[in-house]
Amino acid sequence: STPHILAFAGSLRAGSFxxxxxxxxASAAEAAGTKVTIINLDDYALPxxxxxxxxxxxxxxATKLKALMREADGFLIASPExxxxxxxxxxxxxxxxxxxAEGEPMLAAFAGKAAVLMAASPGALGGLRGLVHLKxxxxxxxxxxxxxxxxxxxxFEAFDDEGKLKDxxxxxxVADLGSSLAAFLAKHVG
Ligand code: FNR
Numbered sequence: 001s002t003p004h005i006l007a008f009a010g011s012l013r014a015g016s017f018x019x020x021x022x023x024x025x026a027s028a029a030e031a032a033g034t035k036v037t038i039i040n041l042d043d044y045a046l047p048x049x050x051x052x053x054x055x056x057x058x059x060x061x062a063t064k065l066k067a068l069m070r071e072a073d074g075f076l077i078a079s080p081e082x083x084x085x086x087x088x089x090x091x092x093x094x095x096x097x098x099x100x101a102e103g104e105p106m107l108a109a110f111a112g113k114a115a116v117l118m119a120a121s122p123g124a125l126g127g128l129r130g131l132v133h134l135k136x137x138x139x140x141x142x143x144x145x146x147x148x149x150x151x152x153x154x155x156f157e158a159f160d161d162e163g164k165l166k167d168x169x170x171x172x173x174v175a176d177l178g179s180s181l182a183a184f185l186a187k188h189v190g
Contacts (some may be wrong), residue, residue, distance in 0.1 A: 002033070002034065002187070003035070003073045003074065003182070003185035003186060003189040004035045004037070004071060004073050004074075005026070005029050005034050005035070005036045005037070005069055005072060005073070005074045005075065005076055005181060005182070005185070006036075006037050006039065006067050006069060006074075006075050006076075007022050007023075007025070007036055007037065007038045007039070007069075007075070007076035007077075008022060008027070008038065008039045008076075008078075008088040009021070009022045009028040009040075009077070009078040009079070009080070010040070010041065010077065010079040010080055010086060010089055010093075010121050010163050010178070011041075011077065011078075011080045011087060011089065011105065012040075012041055012042040012089050013042075016080070017080075017120035017152070017155035017156070017158070018078035018079065018080050018093055018118075018119065019040065019070065019078070019098070020118045020120070020159050020163045021078045021118055021119075021152055021155075021174065022038070022076055022077070022078035022173065023163060023186055024163070024164065024165055024174045024175065024178075025037070025039060025078070025116070025118060025174050025175070025177045025178035025187025026076055026090030026178060027075050027142065027178065028040050028174070028176070028177070028178030028179045028182075029076065029177070029178035029179060029181055030178075031178075031179070031184075032178065032179040032182035032183065032186075033139050033182065033186070033187060034186070036076075036106045036179075037068065037072070038069065039065075041065075041089055041093050042089075042092070044061040044062070044064070044065050044093070045061060046059065046061060046065070046089075046096055047059060047063055047094060047095055048088075048091055048092060048094055049095040049096055052135075052188055053098065054160040055174035055179070056095075058073075058099070058101065059096075061079075062096040062097070062099075063101070065093060065096065065097055066096065066097040066099075066108075066109050068082060069097050069109035069110070070108050070109045071114060072085075072113065073114070073182050073185050073189045074113055074114040074115060074185050075113060075114075075115040075116075075117070075143070076115070076116055076177070076178060076181060077115060077116075077118070077134070078117075078118045078119060078120060079089070079117065079118075079119050079127065079131060079134050079160070080119065080120070080121065080127060080130070080132050080133075081119055081123075081127035081128075081129060081130035082127075082130070084129040085129070085130050086130050086133055086134050086137070087130075087135045088108075089157075091133070091137070094138075094141070096108045097105040097110070098110065100140055101162075107141050107142055107184050110141040110142055110143050111136070111141070111142040111143075112118070112142060112144075113137055113142075113143050113144070113172065114143065114144045114145075114146060114181065114182060114184055114185060115130050115143050115144070115145050115146065115181075116146050116148055116149065116150045116154035116177050116178070116181040116186070117134055117135060117138075117145060118149060118150045118151065118152070118153065118174065118177055119131050119150075119151045120151075120152040120155040120158070121152070121153065122154065122156045123153060123154075124154070125151060125152050125153060126152045126153035126154075126155070127151050127152075128151035131149055131151060134181050135149075146180060146181060146184060148176065148177050148180045148181075149177070150174060152174075179190060
């Protein structure tokens, strides 16, 4: 069957550079023949994970997000860097989605999946330090993180009004991330 990618950014803000970046990579994955679903984490308005809250009943939006992740074979993730690590919003989404419902297998949203990571930041390092952490987090929940990654520095001047990357070489690198995940999934998803 056609592989399916879920693409999202770890930022909630409307003008997010990471939302723009993940869309650029997602277009390339789609062009490579993969089904791609782009979501905004802010649409889910997840509360901060709390085991007491979970005991009262998992929020409907957390269940919805996990269901989308379960359906996906791979993830394209653009992660902002907050104080040299992943955003709380992204970690929170991962934490909610990592919890099994009663009778559900462990890590059903993550185990055996593949991911390609990218980051965008106004700073000079482009959020690269956060990706080191994200790679470890995903690896520990049995996601294969592909070695292809990209951190976009000086993100405030990188995109045109339509959200496309202005620099041709950068655009090609980001497109390559999307098509690399598409190619990996085509090979490994039966
Ligand atoms: C930041 N920012 C930031 N940037 C960076 O390159 N390294 C960092 O460690 C941090 N730390 C940090 C902490 C907090 C709390 C905030 C709010 C911001 C700046 C950050 O990269 C910038 O706000 C980006 O625009 C965030 O990504 P989006 O929302 O544009 O996708």
